[in-house]
């Protein structure tokens with residue numbers, strides 16, 4: 001299990017299983033937050049706790065949840081569940097300890113332009129940590 005906690009300790013997330021890779025996205029939101037994501041479903045491999053607030057550009061879209069005390073971004077989640085009742089979520093692995101996630105390969109996603117994966121450059125999370 002991988003766990004993340006915001007700087008003040010209010011927000012906590014856990015991820016059960018192997019996420020396989022971490023996603024770096026260059027979209028207008030992610031590039032500002034500087035986040036790295038691993039994906040799952042609410043209440044399945046990913047669980048969250050702590051009182052968060054969220055930002056959503058519009059209410060049909062996704063919610064970016066952050067800690068109202070320390071400001072760290074903990075996760076995004078769908079504003080509405082999918083048709084099967086499951087809700088998509090991704091947690092920010094920058095809230096995890098480096099040794100827990102450092103070896104995950106990084107998937108570069110062009111969320112700004114083509115909205116598809118970019119070719120792998122062979123880097124892992126530890127290469128992008130700073």
Ligand SMILES: [Zn+2]
Nearest residue numbers: 006008067070
């Ligand atoms: Zn906090």
